[in-house]
Amino acid sequence: MPSSSSSDMDNIPSTPGKFKMDKSHYRRWHHIPLAKLTFYTFVFLGLILVFFFKSPSSTSSSSSSSSYPSSLSSSDLSRRSLKTNSWGGPAWEKRVRSSARIRSRNGISVLVTGAAGFVGTHVSMALKRRGDGVLGLDNFNDYYDPSLKRARQSLLERTGIYIVEGDINDDVLLKKLFEIIPFTHVMHLAAQAGVRYAMENPSSYVHSNIAGFVNLLEICKNANPQPAIVWASSSSVYGLNTKVPFSEKDRTDQPASLYAATKKAGEEIAHTYNHIYGLSLTGLRFFTVYGPWGRPDMAYFFFTRDILKGKPIPIFEAANHGTVARDFTYIDDIVKGCLGALDTAEKSTGSGGKKRGPAQLRVFNLGNTSPVPVSDLVGILERLLKVKAKRMVMKLPRNGDVQFTHANISFARREFGYKPTTDLQTGLKKFVRWYVSYYGSGKKSDQ
Numbered sequence: 001m002p003s004s005s006s007s008d009m010d011n012i013p014s015t016p017g018k019f020k021m022d023k024s025h026y027r028r029w030h031h032i033p034l035a036k037l038t039f040y041t042f043v044f045l046g047l048i049l050v051f052f053f054k055s056p057s058s059t060s061s062s063s064s065s066s067s068y069p070s071s072l073s074s075s076d077l078s079r080r081s082l083k084t085n086s087w088g089g090p091a092w093e094k095r096v097r098s099s100a101r102i103r104s105r106n107g108i109s110v111l112v113t114g115a116a117g118f119v120g121t122h123v124s125m126a127l128k129r130r131g132d133g134v135l136g137l138d139n140f141n142d143y144y145d146p147s148l149k150r151a152r153q154s155l156l157e158r159t160g161i162y163i164v165e166g167d168i169n170d171d172v173l174l175k176k177l178f179e180i181i182p183f184t185h186v187m188h189l190a191a192q193a194g195v196r197y198a199m200e201n202p203s204s205y206v207h208s209n210i211a212g213f214v215n216l217l218e219i220c221k222n223a224n225p226q227p228a229i230v231w232a233s234s235s236s237v238y239g240l241n242t243k244v245p246f247s248e249k250d251r252t253d254q255p256a257s258l259y260a261a262t263k264k265a266g267e268e269i270a271h272t273y274n275h276i277y278g279l280s281l282t283g284l285r286f287f288t289v290y291g292p293w294g295r296p297d298m299a300y301f302f303f304t305r306d307i308l309k310g311k312p313i314p315i316f317e318a319a320n321h322g323t324v325a326r327d328f329t330y331i332d333d334i335v336k337g338c339l340g341a342l343d344t345a346e347k348s349t350g351s352g353g354k355k356r357g358p359a360q361l362r363v364f365n366l367g368n369t370s371p372v373p374v375s376d377l378v379g380i381l382e383r384l385l386k387v388k389a390k391r392m393v394m395k396l397p398r399n400g401d402v403q404f405t406h407a408n409i410s411f412a413r414r415e416f417g418y419k420p421t422t423d424l425q426t427g428l429k430k431f432v433r434w435y436v437s438y439y440g441s442g443k444k445s446d447q
């Protein structure tokens, strides 16, 4: 055998566990002065602390039981960006519990997604008013002025409704909410809305209306008990159909916008989760909802603003001066429809991700049943605002708009007595009153 050398190679153990300590190294440590040793110990501890605080799991929410894998894929990273540090901890859980507490006999506990949105705010208030437990969820994105969403949040807070700040794509957060509260129902209203904006930002529609919806259903199917889900589809699924009024039995395979296509996809996804997992699912096709606390991206809203400012408003017309009309539906009628759907929703039949039997699957139109031309809407606003609009008639752009909508609501009437009662004139009067109290009249002459 070759004689042993004193090279470092000699210190590599041939078998794990059989490493023999080199006494000369040991002796060398003994000769390091104590001050130096203390210094190196602090440096070492410092490095450990830095590593700990920089690690992904410690940057996620403080109460989250999750920890990220050590190697993050790009999708993990994008999901990470959805996490906020604003949730978690005993005080947060207490707020969640208090908000979701049922305060009436036979009440239900509802997770309302998109609670800081227009319809979400109104539905949350109506549920709370009758004693149901309500917990909101909203990501407060800036599709339109987030300060309006914050104002709606304050409104809800005053009635004891807490909105958790988070995204429906955040599975860790959703799981946590279902761990704390065994929700009986989910009112799913979080979505990327708007027909025309889909050409500007298509991926946001896929992110919220498809990926987000699937993520929510994944959590719901695994929940025990599984909740019943009522969610917002859209009148836009009728797309290029020409037969009126639109009935739930009509074809919906000709969407005119990506928005419509993602809502239609949602209806098919609902079918799948109902079929495989026994989730009870009800889709509501809303027809151009308007009213106080509404969405600033919608025509009735920004027409009001621009008429008051003396700015021209673009009024679309179809080919050959064809009328463009909508079945504008007042928010209180939509709220009645949402509550009716929640109250008639049957329980999901599965549990823990397994189907135990067939479950309810429904789709309803929620409209007003009397379409009004957009030019008439402008006429009503002119009278209410006492300002003449600067009308700018334009050809209906090819950006997703359809020429008209008109709901047949006989199915919703039969199932839960749905009966809209507010006509456009009355509803716009309430909207204008709210608008002026919230923003001021902002008339050009006032400035």
Ligand SMILES: O=C(O)[C@H]1O[C@H](OP(=O)(O)OP(=O)(O)OC[C@H]2O[C@@H](n3ccc(=O)[nH]c3=O)[C@H](O)[C@@H]2O)[C@H](O)[C@@H](O)[C@H]1O
Residues within 6 Å of the ligand: 193, 194, 195, 233, 234, 235, 236, 286, 287, 288, 289, 297, 298, 299, 300, 314, 315, 316, 324, 325, 326, 374, 401, 402, 403
């Ligand atoms: O029912 C729905 O499912 C959808 O309703 C709503 O879409 P729409 O019915 O298109 O409402 P909205 O934009 O207010 O335009 C109203 C009318 O004004 C016309 N319009 C619009 C803009 C303009 O500059 N000029 C104009 O004439 C326009 O041609 C239209 O005739 C929601 O935004 C959508 O998220 C979805 O919920």
